[in-house]
Amino acid sequence: MEDLTIEITEEMAGVRIDKAVSSIDEDWSRSQIANWVKDGAVKVNGETVKPNYKVRLDDVIIVSPPLLEELDVVPEDLDLEITYEDADVLVVNKPRGMVVHPAPGHANGTLVNGLMFHCNDLSGINGVARPGIVHRIDKDTSGLLMVAKNDMAHTSLVDQLVKKTVTRKYVALVHGHIPHDKGTIEAPIGRDSKDRQKMAVIDKGKHAVTHFRVLERFGNFTLVECRLETGRTHQIRVHMKYIGFPLVGDPKYGPKKTMDIGGQALHAEVIGFDHPRTGEYLEFSAEPPAEFAELLESLREKD
Numbered sequence: 001m002e003d004l005t006i007e008i009t010e011e012m013a014g015v016r017i018d019k020a021v022s023s024i025d026e027d028w029s030r031s032q033i034a035n036w037v038k039d040g041a042v043k044v045n046g047e048t049v050k051p052n053y054k055v056r057l058d059d060v061i062i063v064s065p066p067l068l069e070e071l072d073v074v075p076e077d078l079d080l081e082i083t084y085e086d087a088d089v090l091v092v093n094k095p096r097g098m099v100v101h102p103a104p105g106h107a108n109g110t111l112v113n114g115l116m117f118h119c120n121d122l123s124g125i126n127g128v129a130r131p132g133i134v135h136r137i138d139k140d141t142s143g144l145l146m147v148a149k150n151d152m153a154h155t156s157l158v159d160q161l162v163k164k165t166v167t168r169k170y171v172a173l174v175h176g177h178i179p180h181d182k183g184t185i186e187a188p189i190g191r192d193s194k195d196r197q198k199m200a201v202i203d204k205g206k207h208a209v210t211h212f213r214v215l216e217r218f219g220n221f222t223l224v225e226c227r228l229e230t231g232r233t234h235q236i237r238v239h240m241k242y243i244g245f246p247l248v249g250d251p252k253y254g255p256k257k258t259m260d261i262g263g264q265a266l267h268a269e270v271i272g273f274d275h276p277r278t279g280e281y282l283e284f285s286a287e288p289p290a291e292f293a294e295l296l297e298s299l300r301e302k303d
Helices: 017-022 030-039 111-118 151-162 235-242 290-302
Strands: 004-007 042-044 060-063 081-085 089-094 142-148 167-175 182-186 189-191 199-201 209-218 221-228 266-274 281-285
Touching: 017 030, 017 042, 017 060, 030 042, 081 281, 089 111, 142 151, 151 266, 167 235, 167 290, 182 235, 189 235, 199 235, 209 235, 209 290, 221 235
Parallel strands: 142 266
Antiparallel strands: 004 060, 042 060, 081 089, 089 142, 167 221, 167 266, 182 209, 189 199, 209 221, 266 281
16 A cells, blocks of 8 residues: 555644544544554654654654555455345445455454455455455445456446446435435535545546435435435535535534434445346345434434
8 A cells, every 4th residue: 555645734733643644544443543653654744753642734644554464354254234146246235334345454344354254256356455346335334335256247347337327326314404305416526635534526526426316304404315426435425515415423524513323324225237247237225224214213203
């Protein structure tokens, strides 16, 4: 993994070094980063610092994440919820809180660890740390992912993603009362120039399109279905914030005063694609997890 450079902005000044670095990648834990700091893998202005160091405006931080060794990626019986499977593809319902693939700080307990236990025939295009992984969803987003079991399937599914023929629908609970029943957000997404740990709508960003429709309203909250036309990093979270309706519970893009539900209220509910071998269109759906449903029910009772 290449070194990462972070320049501290006014918004970041004063936080601990481990917190500043952890917000770069949701797959990195603060405890792991603290160990990197101790081992000299994180330097500030070219110098090593202590884990309790508080970053200052204009500090330049260089992060050199240690490489994930092949032997670290081991099969684990994680009792995955497999929605569909054949010789070429499988669809899995990822639980909230699970990282998709191994990374420094998350070598175990990932979806890939569970997939390797479930079956040993996964595509190798993405290397040892990401076998079979065609696309990903954030750690605290639950829902459906398609997985390739061989290179032929992998190439086909990636091609469908590029051609925007894959159906990807999410349900999200957002802050605010959306007055219109549906809409389309077409706004380019790239690295936030003021805070490189976030994505944002910027002029030089990559083309990004999200279609949404309102499913239910609860006073100052709205339940929406979001259909991805493109698949940029944090796309739904960034786009909904951009139009003034950030996701409930989102620690990165939500308001400071939001529900503490352990992450954004976002679930990948529907995935649809053409089967790589037969060409038949397949579509699958999964209900939001129990805690999501309970949150909605509590809002209905208050409304």
